[in-house]
Amino acid sequence: MIENKNQSKTDLGNLGEFGLIEQLTQNFTIEQPTTNKGIGDDGAVLDFAGDKVVVSTDLLVEGVHFDLSYSPLKHLGYKAVVVNISDICAMNAIPTQITVSIAVSNRFPLEALEELYEGINLACKYYKVDLIGGDTTSSQKGLIISVTAIGKAKEDELIYRDGAQDNDLLVVTGDIGAAYMGLQVLEREKQVFLVNPNSQPDLAIYDYIIERQLKPEARTDIKQLLADLGVKPTSMIDISDGLSSEVMHLCKHSKVGCNIYEDKLPLDPQFINTCEEFNIDATTMAINGGEDYELLFTMKMEDYDKIKGNPNLTVVGHMTEEKEGVHLITRANTKIPLKAQGWNALKNEEE
Amino acid sequence: MIENKNQSKTDLGNLGEFGLIEQLTQNFTIEQPTTNKGIGDDGAVLDFAGDKVVVSTDLLVEGVHFDLSYSPLKHLGYKAVVVNISDICAMNAIPTQITVSIAVSNRFPLEALEELYEGINLACKYYKVDLIGGDTTSSQKGLIISVTAIGKAKEDELIYRDGAQDNDLLVVTGDIGAAYMGLQVLEREKQVFLVNPNSQPDLAIYDYIIERQLKPEARTDIKQLLADLGVKPTSMIDISDGLSSEVMHLCKHSKVGCNIYEDKLPLDPQFINTCEEFNIDATTMAINGGEDYELLFTMKMEDYDKIKGNPNLTVVGHMTEEKEGVHLITRANTKIPLKAQGWNALKNEEE
Numbered sequence: 032m033i034e035n036k037n038q039s040k041t042d043l044g045n046l047g048e049f050g051l052i053e054q055l056t057q058n059f060t061i062e063q064p065t066t067n068k069g070i071g072d073d074g075a076v077l078d079f080a081g082d083k084v085v086v087s088t089d090l091l092v093e094g095v096h097f098d099l100s101y102s103p104l105k106h107l108g109y110k111a112v113v114v115n116i117s118d119i120c121a122m123n124a125i126p127t128q129i130t131v132s133i134a135v136s137n138r139f140p141l142e143a144l145e146e147l148y149e150g151i152n153l154a155c156k157y158y159k160v161d162l163i164g165g166d167t168t169s170s171q172k173g174l175i176i177s178v179t180a181i182g183k184a185k186e187d188e189l190i191y192r193d194g195a196q197d198n199d200l201l202v203v204t205g206d207i208g209a210a211y212m213g214l215q216v217l218e219r220e221k222q223v224f225l226v227n228p229n230s231q232p233d234l235a236i237y238d239y240i241i242e243r244q245l246k247p248e249a250r251t252d253i254k255q256l257l258a259d260l261g262v263k264p265t266s267m268i269d270i271s272d273g274l275s276s277e278v279m280h281l282c283k284h285s286k287v288g289c290n291i292y293e294d295k296l297p298l299d300p301q302f303i304n305t306c307e308e309f310n311i312d313a314t315t316m317a318i319n320g321g322e323d324y325e326l327l328f329t330m331k332m333e334d335y336d337k338i339k340g341n342p343n344l345t346v347v348g349h350m351t352e353e354k355e356g357v358h359l360i361t362r363a364n365t366k367i368p369l370k371a372q373g374w375n376a377l378k379n380e381e382e
Numbered sequence: 383m384i385e386n387k388n389q390s391k392t393d394l395g396n397l398g399e400f401g402l403i404e405q406l407t408q409n410f411t412i413e414q415p416t417t418n419k420g421i422g423d424d425g426a427v428l429d430f431a432g433d434k435v436v437v438s439t440d441l442l443v444e445g446v447h448f449d450l451s452y453s454p455l456k457h458l459g460y461k462a463v464v465v466n467i468s469d470i471c472a473m474n475a476i477p478t479q480i481t482v483s484i485a486v487s488n489r490f491p492l493e494a495l496e497e498l499y500e501g502i503n504l505a506c507k508y509y510k511v512d513l514i515g516g517d518t519t520s521s522q523k524g525l526i527i528s529v530t531a532i533g534k535a536k537e538d539e540l541i542y543r544d545g546a547q548d549n550d551l552l553v554v555t556g557d558i559g560a561a562y563m564g565l566q567v568l569e570r571e572k573q574v575f576l577v578n579p580n581s582q583p584d585l586a587i588y589d590y591i592i593e594r595q596l597k598p599e600a601r602t603d604i605k606q607l608l609a610d611l612g613v614k615p616t617s618m619i620d621i622s623d624g625l626s627s628e629v630m631h632l633c634k635h636s637k638v639g640c641n642i643y644e645d646k647l648p649l650d651p652q653f654i655n656t657c658e659e660f661n662i663d664a665t666t667m668a669i670n671g672g673e674d675y676e677l678l679f680t681m682k683m684e685d686y687d688k689i690k691g692n693p694n695l696t697v698v699g700h701m702t703e704e705k706e707g708v709h710l711i712t713r714a715n716t717k718i719p720l721k722a723q724g725w726n727a728l729k730n731e732e733e
Binding site: 067068071072073074075076077078079080081083084085086087088089090092093094095096118119121122124128130132133134163164165166168169170171172173175177179180181182186189191192193267268269284 | 428
């Protein structure tokens, strides 16, 4: 799909590593007061003036984390940034900088990388983070994107995974499962396309779930929202691998158990309709599907009134004693033990 | 070479991503007072108490930056850390933390990654840096290592690439060229091995240059040395791509020219002997060979007496006006314009 067959395209090998970095980052600007020096020296220089510094890193591999046959490079660049910013949000910190390193095989022309960096730049502008460094090199196969995100927070603002307590409420932001069903639609259309390259899919009825997959957003708004509501979560994590897997992490780190209620799960109607069309169980998809990049947090039960009715926040369960384990309480009031069936990048289940 | 044919080896797919990270990082300890929280949450938390934060990142790709047929995984892990720490040193900062992300194809058993992380841990201990995060995923082909290094410095300690001035002295730490000649020896032995797998190479006479290639060290000692000598460099960079290429960077950023004197280049006798054996010009190798990870800096001429005779520091030239360009002055007093012939990872010249 992204083969450098077009001779008018610019071959990367002729550009050189330094020329390439300059070319790709020329439209990036520095906006953060914490960035003293960005790209262009051996290292970037940051000044957090006593604030805590939060660091998170992710590696995205073609054929494992994304498929360029339906993931436009611009979206991919945007998503690579969002995925990492989401981790900073999950610490209740404010994202401030990123570094982006890429390894590309020579099937990618310069123009493809420019598209990728356009998406990265869009995300930088939208989330007000500065690109402060990176590395560009060749790969033996495919595209690999490594992003490190940096953020800041006051010490008493930080929220870890290990603070949840028995009786705390379990809260999800936004809705879940949609990104994974968006992926199912894209995978199906890819198979249709392989059989009949002239087919023109009408994806309008899937617009929301496809956008959730291709262009997710990080919940940078939640920190302020919770501060405004006067709620301080006791633990927090972002939902990258699926609700089930993330709840497990909170429970393991906090040494608590959890009951999640099936009828409380926040599901978008388009997600439900698509599950029905695919004849798969919406609840299973909602708790195991990943990549929504919503936040999952616990909070004191007595704060419930502060979040009641807020369209961004849904109570989906409550924490229990550790020995009670982690369960889904179904609509039929059956108690099903949860397993982390989240996405395992090492098993390549989705290839 | 690292095929998972041995059925007693542990298959990565059975371990899961979180199990793998725990397994690989269980022997790592946190030593830095600046590390508040390391691995185990969405992000690490650091506190620099008002110091400047320096960030640098590098991507190492199998078949591009290293060849596992002669690079032991433990050495590779060590080197991956060193390469990044070297960038922090080049800012005259103190390295404090690293994140390490790896993508591996399933031909690597767990034991191979444990060896890699043993080398990473060795470097962390030796350089007193904390591993604070990372990501582990599968790759379509080979091993990819992404390292982000973080360091700290007082504002007035930082040294950039753009401070060199006309008449400043150009100084190199240690000796140069050896790492590249070490690579030549290893490449030659690989070819011999491919023809005759029973050959037993005697590499003892190349021990220094091979060690420079396989297990380089970062000059974390130079910051203190220069402080003790009372010398503050006007510009600095580390020599990863070769002296010629790095001088170009200093000149470009500082808007100066430079004369380098062939007879001043600090060369190890083993390097010179090996160049003779290979019948290649030692000067060409010394100025174009990369991966020595020595530091290159400029300093005021009036400080010369402070460094005179120091075995770690060699004056190799001086800066000129920009219009004079960048030249090598040969032993025969010929002035040769320098080109950056440093290693270009995008051209895969060394594959």
